[in-house]
Amino acid sequence: MARRPPPTPMLQAFISAAQTGSFARAASELNLTASAISHQIAGLEEWWGVQLFERHSRGVKLTAAGRALLPVVDGFFQELEAVLHSLNPSKPRPLYLSCTSSLCSTWLIPRMHGSHTEASFNLELVLTSADISRTNPEAHQFDVAIVMGDGDYPDHYAELLMHDAVFPVFSPGFQKVNGDIALADIARYPLIHRVDDHVCPSWENWFSFQGLAPAPYHHGPRFPDSGLAISLAVKGGGIALGRTALVYDALKDGTLVALNAPVMMSPAAYYIICRNGRQSEPDIARLFEWLKAQAQVFVREVTFYQDH
Missing domain, CATH: 3.40.190.10 (Periplasmic binding protein-like II)
Known part of the structure; x- marks a missing residue:
């Protein structure tokens, strides 16, 4: 008999904690408490009989077992979504736009207000918040991401958004x-x-x-x-x-x-990234252009404010 898979909330908690490197950030992302995330992870570790995270005072880090299981679990959810989309192609597949929670709440969301009604920005978007690693961006699910760094993201196309x-x-x-x-x-x-x-x-x-x-x-x-x-x-x-x-x-x-x-x-700047080759997809190209246009308006406004 096949082994029964663990409950979905445990798997979602595992992915979020792995991607954010913190039970507290995972809790914020999933609208749960850090204690609930900790219990979900502990339950999953008991279910599988392996330790998934090393706990530290500054956060958590995947063990070797966690690193081996993360792409499998994340791939399961991505494959499930792809199959569901193929079964219902009339329903548009949204773009996943990832952004750090701080930039998302203070800069991105205020500038999205009203924009979703514009014809130039008629996109189905799902916003996710994560600090994406420069060395391992594949660990996160996104179509387009706003990241802070030096623009060097292996296997990804990057364009400068703005300096800070x-x-x-x-x-x-x-x-x-x-x-x-x-x-x-x-x-x-x-x-x-x-x-x-x-x-x-x-x-x-x-x-x-x-x-x-x-x-x-x-x-x-x-x-x-x-x-x-x-x-x-x-x-x-x-x-x-x-x-x-x-x-x-x-x-x-x-x-x-x-x-x-x-x-x-700051020596680091904000960049927009996507997987190499996807920058020419119409919806992704439109999102890139919209984000860059918003950044240009913002930089001009900041410059004017500073000069006066």
Whole structure:
């Protein structure tokens, strides 16, 4: 008798945790709690009798067994979707557009508002959020992805979307309590950190860029996602390192204030990628053009705002 397969929610939790490298991010992606994801993964490990993840304080990492099983499980869902589409070809297959959760919520979604009604953007899209690895982008399901890096993605076609600057931000309420914050004194204030950020500049990088001594270690929350760090800054919880695309709307509406200091350009930029050869598919080409047009408008608006 064939062995009974595990429940679908366990498999979905496994794929999401593997792709995000975090039970917390997987929980956010699947609208569950981190505890629920942990229980799903533990149940799947017991079901199969193998350890799928190494647990660390900064996240999770696939074991050899997990790496072997991930493409099989992910391939199952992709093949299932392809077969279902072949059985019902009249139903359009949506494009999967992947984007980090922070950029998706602060930059992409606001610029999609109303765009889905435009004839030039009449696309069936499914938005997914994931930090896609430069070395292993195939581990994620997407047709088009917005990624941050140097544009080098093996076996993928990449186009530059936009560059980004990095600078400290805080709330008007935080400024009211603490008064004017001088560049030389910033280390005295609570700094909000993002952990496991191997692409974007860290506070250490920013202090070095400004020619300042490294800040002393600060106790406090450390977030795996830039959007969460910025959210705490909006609430007055300290000073976060913002990136232009993530904080521009908040600066414009006054919910955040930028430190008066030279901005640091991020060595990484946003790119749009897809598998090699797919860039000429009509829907993917249209999505590329729409994203680049939105980025061009955004960059012009930021430039105008900075000059005035």
